[in-house]
Amino acid sequence: xxxxxxxxxxxxxxxxxxxxxxxxxxxxxxxxxxxxxxxxxxxxxxxxxxxxxxxxxxxxxxxxxxxxxxxxxxxxxxxxxxxxxxxxxxxxxxxxxxxxxxxxxxxxxxxxxxxxxxxxxxxxxxxxxxxxxxxxxxxxxxxxxxxxxxxxxxxxxxxxxxxxxxxxx
Numbered sequence: 001x002x003x004x005x006x007x008x009x010x011x012x013x014x015x016x017x018x019x020x021x022x023x024x025x026x027x028x029x030x031x032x033x034x035x036x037x038x039x040x041x042x043x044x045x046x047x048x049x050x051x052x053x054x055x056x057x058x059x060x061x062x063x064x065x066x067x068x069x070x071x072x073x074x075x076x077x078x079x080x081x082x083x084x085x086x087x088x089x090x091x092x093x094x095x096x097x098x099x100x101x102x103x104x105x106x107x108x109x110x111x112x113x114x115x116x117x118x119x120x121x122x123x124x125x126x127x128x129x130x131x132x133x134x135x136x137x138x139x140x141x142x143x144x145x146x147x148x149x150x151x152x153x154x155x156x157x158x159x160x161x162x163x164x165x166x167x168x169x
Contacts, residue, residue: 027054036149042070042141048101049114049134052143056112061105063152064145066116068101071139075120077130085161089133097121101132101143106152108163113154115163 024031024038028046031038038059042051052066076091103116116132154163 024059026058027051029055031055036147038145038147040068040141040143040145042137042143044137044139046137046141047134048072048116048132048137048141051137051141052114052116053112055145056105056114061112061145061147062107063148063150064105065148066101066103066105066114066143066145068098068141068143070098070101070137070141070143072096072098072120072135072141073138075118075128075135076133077118077128078133079130080162082161092120092128095123095138096128098135098141099127103132104152105145105147106154106165108154108156113163 022033024033028043028051029040030043031040033039038055040051040055042048055061073095074091074093075096076089079088079090080086081088097120098118099121100119101116102118103114106113106115118129118132118135120128122128153166155166156162157164
């Protein structure tokens with residue numbers, strides 16, 4: 001009986017330690033790692049870009065895939081015009097549902113690069129979509145990040161005006 005109690009205490013202590021090691025926290029986010037996937041919660045009133053950038057840098061993630069849902073009350077989207085090779089930015093200030101956040105993590109010139117696209121649902125049930133420059137969480141931000149154990153680099157293609165994967169690096 002005594003040995004069984006001691007083993008139970010030891011196993012419980014080990015499980016608590018393992019759970020504590022898998023819990024992560026940073027500027028505007030908390031996360032838990034399960035195998036090669038991080039489950040990330042972005043805190044209310046936090047910039048999605050700031051939280052994800054801090055997360056990627058602190059966890060030293062070089063490549064991966066991002067998906068998420070949530071709610072925001074402000075979002076700045078970007079649209080690329082291939083004719084002019086210029087970007088047009090527009091900010092929307094209203095409560096919206098994040099019905100899909102998708103993107104990838106790579107690097108450019110040795111710095112982390114988040115390439116994010118978003119679909120937002122408005123209160124009149126219409127949708128907005130585009131390249132996400134940034135948005136402020138208002139409610140919840142639930143993100144999954146699947147990491148890739150590799151370095152993926154991008155370089156700018158001047159002819160097109162966009163960044164592309166550079167597999168030669």
